[in-house]
Amino acid sequence: MESTERDRRRPPRHRGLSVLVIAAAVAGCLLVGSRLGPGSPTLPAIPVPAAAPAVAPTPLSPAEIEARVVPTLVTINSVAGPLTTAGTGIVLTADGVVLTNHHVIDGATDISATALVDGSRHPAQVLGYDRFRDVAVLRLDGAETLPTAGLGRSADLHLRDPVVAIGNAEGGGVPMSAPGEVVGVNQSVTARNASDGSRNRLTGMIEVDADIRPGDSGGPLVDAFGKVVGVSTAGNTGMRPTPAPGAPPTTRAPVPVESYAIPIDDAVALADQIRAGQASETVHIGPTPLLGVAVTDASEAQTGAKVIAVGPGSPAEQVGVRRGDVIVGWGGNPIRSSSDLTVEMNARHPGDRVDLAWIDDSGQRRTASLVLGTGAP
Numbered sequence: 144m145e146s147t148e149r150d151r152r153r154p155p156r157h158r159g160l161s162v163l164v165i166a167a168a169v170a171g172c173l174l175v176g177s178r179l180g181p182g183s184p185t186l187p188a189i190p191v192p193a194a195a196p197a198v199a200p201t202p203l204s205p206a207e208i209e210a211r212v213v214p215t216l217v218t219i220n221s222v223a224g225p226l227t228t229a230g231t232g233i234v235l236t237a238d239g240v241v242l243t244n245h246h247v248i249d250g251a252t253d254i255s256a257t258a259l260v261d262g263s264r265h266p267a268q269v270l271g272y273d274r275f276r277d278v279a280v281l282r283l284d285g286a287e288t289l290p291t292a293g294l295g296r297s298a299d300l301h302l303r304d305p306v307v308a309i310g311n312a313e314g315g316g317v318p319m320s321a322p323g324e325v326v327g328v329n330q331s332v333t334a335r336n337a338s339d340g341s342r343n344r345l346t347g348m349i350e351v352d353a354d355i356r357p358g359d360s361g362g363p364l365v366d367a368f369g370k371v372v373g374v375s376t377a378g379n380t381g382m383r384p385t386p387a388p389g390a391p392p393t394t395r396a397p398v399p400v401e402s403y404a405i406p407i408d409d410a411v412a413l414a415d416q417i418r419a420g421q422a423s424e425t426v427h428i429g430p431t432p433l434l435g436v437a438v439t440d441a442s443e444a445q446t447g448a449k450v451i452a453v454g455p456g457s458p459a460e461q462v463g464v465r466r467g468d469v470i471v472g473w474g475g476n477p478i479r480s481s482s483d484l485t486v487e488m489n490a491r492h493p494g495d496r497v498d499l500a501w502i503d504d505s506g507q508r509r510t511a512s513l514v515l516g517t518g519a520p
Contacts, residue, residue, distance in 0.1 A: 271420075
């Protein structure tokens with residue numbers, strides 16, 4: 144799960160034959176009517192039965208919500224070097240297409256999922272992701288008949304609507320529920336990845352006071368009828384930080400819970416785009432290509448993506464890119480910032496050949512053709 148830094152800006156708070164028969168009857172009446180003369184008796188009106196009043200759906204009890212939702216979830220374990228990240232996934236299709244957060248699988252070299260309906264364990268492949276909006280779509284190997292989640296509409300949410308976050312809280316592999324209410328919509332928040340400290344600006348979020356915890360990430364936020372209305376993404380732990388070593392002991396007082404979820408309307412739209420294989424500036428499809436550099440924006444006096452680290456044996460290192468060099472061209476396109484390089488990488492796949500241009504530490508422009516390797520998402 145990602146922790147949050149609060150953004151204080153808030154908005155002010157289902158006929159064929161029957162239709163044909165009816166149509167024929169109406170036409171017959173019209174023909175007869177045209178032959179009636181003056182003084183003919185008036186045909187009696189045919190009473191139309193009143194429509195039955197719509198029956199409002201009945202909210203479910205907490206136990207009923209869990210019984211409906213939990214079988215449609217998986218727990219996720221992602222291994223990246225010595226680190227293992229636990230998260231949750233929402234089953235979208237019976238053959239194992241799963242929706243989760245990108246930060247749950249970020250950097251992972253091995254991803255597996257356990258179906259809560261029967262405890263079956265499945266290797267997972269990444270179909271695609273949008274790391275800027277923290278959405279990833281996986282496919283589970285060997286899954287054929289998993290129950291699928293019932294999806295609601297986040298556009299129908301209102302302030303104070305009751306919701307429940309369900310997920311692999313604290314990574315224990317046991318689903319837990321956290322009830323709460325909607326306290327904000329269309330919120331913006333800066334989320335920090337608890338694993339590596341990286342930050343990501345998220346917008347259009349649902350804010351809730353449900354206590355979303357590490358491991359809940361990628362799990363469903365559901366309404367009172369057990370319909371998924373959001374994807375749990377970020378939150379605090381509801382407690383103040385532990386005092387620094389040497390500081391006077393204090394009681395860890397509870398603080399207001401701030402948790403955030405991606406609206407399900409947005410998440411499913413991204414999932415559909417990924418499943419359709421439609422890449423964009425932020426959406427990457429399929430396995431991740433590897434150049435082998437970490438970059439930041441160059442200085443104000445120079446445009447480009449400055450290399451701050453080069454992976455040993457990576458494609459970049461093999462063609463002579465070194466720390467401190469500035470990447471300025473990619474496949475004939477100019478690179479003016481680190482974001483430009485990210486956009487270019489999003490459109491590529493392992494095995495693609497690209498022409499790279501960079502300025503070395505002596506100020507000389509260098510070019511080389513290289514083949515991208517396979518990297519982690």
